[in-house]
Amino acid sequence: MTTPALQLTVYGTPGPQGSKTRNAHGAMYESSAKVKPWREAVKSAALDALHHDDAWAALDGAVWVDVQFSLRRPKHHFGTGRNAGRLKESAPHFPTGKPDLDKLIRSTQDALKDAGVLVDDSVVASLSASKVYVLWGDALRTPGAVIKVWRLNDLYKEPPA
Template sequence: MTAPAFHITVHGTPAPQGSKNRNAAGALYESSAKVKPWREAVKSAALDALAYDEAWLPLDEPVRVDVVFTLLRPKHHYGTGRNAGVLKPSAPEHPTGKPDLDKLVRSTQDALTDAGVLRDDSVVTAVLATKTFVLTGADALSHPGAVIRVWRLNKPKESES
């Protein structure tokens, strides 16, 4: 298998691209206060990675985005008192609550576009996205964040001889 065209690890709390609201003056603003720091974290990590590739041009071809979002477990998944820090047997294995996976993907793709990884998020033709808890699966981090890989879907053209 070929290597991904782009690969980063982002540290920070993944946040969904929520709905937009209007203020009294009619201006649009993001309904989630958490999305701006997340998008900035993704953009910053992407720009740091791109700084080492002077020839990088935003991907303008079909791509697949693979992303594993690592989330903290809620406190109620753990016991109390002498069982503090011990996972309850009833704690779910997979995160099923908010944030919604599709909205996490949307905010992340927008940040990749802002950073110049993608020409536009319309070039994304396939997405493999996962939500996991800290240290509970493949690519799960030891803290909140995400592992992001972008794969080119076009086969490389053979050079003409």
């Protein structure tokens, strides 16, 4: 398999985008305070990665985006007292609650567009995404995400294995 056109490791708490709340004056705003810092973290990581590539142009052809979000476990997954820091047997293996995976993708793709990685998030023709807890398998050691972007045309040019 070809190497990705871009691979980023972003550190910070992934923030979902999409849920809106209306204030008393009727103005709409993001429900999650984590959206803006997350988008800035993704944008900053992308700009740092592209800083040394003078030939980079925002991708305007079909791309495949793969994202693995690493989330912090809630405190109630751990014991108390002398068992503090030990994971309860009843703790789930995978995060099935909020934030929603599709809303995490939305904020991440918008940040990639803002950073000049993608011309628009509509060029994403294939998407794979997961959310895992930190320190689970190949997850990050702290909250964040590993983002890989492939040009689909490059993948189809490869000779069969």
